[in-house]
Amino acid sequence: MPATTDTRRKPFVREILGRSDYAIISELVEPDSKVLDLGCGEGELLAWLAVNKGVEGRGIEIDGRKVQRAIARGVSVFQGDIEQALGSYPDQSFDYIILSQTLQETRWPLKVLEEMLRVGKYAIVAFPNFGHWSVRLAMLRTGRSPRTQCFPYQWYESPNIHFLTIRDFEILARDKGWRVEREIFLSGRRIGTWMSNLMAEVAVFLVQR
């Protein structure tokens, strides 16, 4: 299933979901596919995909109140920890497994990625890029753990426990033999591939095993 290249929907999507990584993800997902969203929050993306793309969606979310809101809007969400919950799914149960802005918060990121690629035909991974120039500059200037718009937390209260850059992800994918089908870079808006590891705040990868 090749990723869709129809970008006409983009402004519309952005308006509905108000999140640029969601906009990209909803472009990547083929119509009428089966999607599992890890850390799905209140199920906004899955609900949008169900209505607009005929997607059969499921979600996993650890925050009970968010799970309740997601179910109340008709999305089938399971309350649990994504690092444990993936295990019970059979191989290749979904077309896409989505992990949006959460990889850097997981205890064992590689295990999560490998499980995603086992359970899904494609993994869609969006993460904040620790290689962005603002991060590098902040660290160089202050000599402290960098705090930027994408990484606003003090080191002692940050949920981000595994920082990674776009380059890190590309090297991991190469070492593991994963096929990167698409790489999309964002810095407020979509940007090109030129010096992406320096220029992009967020990256979205479409990966296949």
Added chain:
Amino acid sequence: MITETRNIRFDSLPLDCGETLSPIEVAYETYGTLNAAKSNAILICHALTGDAHVAGVSASDGKPGWWDSMVGPGKAFDTSRYFIVCANVLGGCRGTTGPGSVNPASGKPYALGFPVITVPDMVRLQKMLVDALGIERLLTVTGGSMGGMQALEWASAYPETVISAIPIATTARHSAQQIAFNEVGRQAIMADPDWNNGDYYGGQPPARGLAVARMVGHITYMSDESMRQKFGRRLRDKETFGFDFSADFEVESYLRYRGTQFVNRFDANSYLYITKAMDYFDLAARSGSLADAFRNGKSRFLLISFTSDWLYPSYQSVEVVEALRSMNRDVAYCELPSNYGHDAFLVDVGEQTEVIHGFLASTFKARA
């Protein structure tokens, strides 16, 4: 909403134990209207001591239904949109054939001559009722506790009939702890001399034994926190201890009251038979594994558990959810925060309503 319990009679019901009950009566109530497409029917299954009167005000005794906060116009199970059916369970004492019913062979109550029944037997009888009402598919089968076991059994045994299931605060099999509490209840009944080997109809029922069984049950339905809030160590109508064995504490007096009240509306033998059916229930054993119990069908699931429910702890719901996911089934699950213990599904209905309302609406839209 004034409601009336109706009765329907079936010729016979084959049971798991090998015997056949014949004939057999079912007491049931309905609410709302079945639509022309017959696509809005919901079956609600009651727990151990419930009955067919789930909502509204009973025409016979003026009492509200046991889940009136959840069932009615505009409520979670919205009777202005859905057609709701609730039947008294097989083995019960509220209109459906049970050990207190007259055995046509002898002209006397069955008592211990009543065959031992199972949750699948209960569900098989409900299926006969649903068929008799002309309902081919159920938008949802739901219930809490033993009602949830029946919902799971429905989805496993009749996957083509069940569009969705909402098992609440329940399990696919009783743990040793759950069996143990039921056994204490049964022993309390059987230790009462008035029980007389189950043969007490027309005489003095084993009221003390049944009351103790109910007291134990009540403790397991509450939580440490809810008991602390409700009773604490407060004394009942006195300033100091009585230095005797009267009810000093409020909690003692409450349990005694609930125990005595229960005797007026429940049959001790029904308590024995129904708790035994709960203990026997094991969806995994019959199918080989829990996952295999859900091999067939396309039913959608919503499982709900409660944080303070230690009688049917969340891990038992998660076990079912894991099995469903390993079969790649459509399942939603949430653990709702509540201090009310197992009773939460009956009394803590705010968030439960929100979740069920949305789940039902989306299921109705997509599948009905």
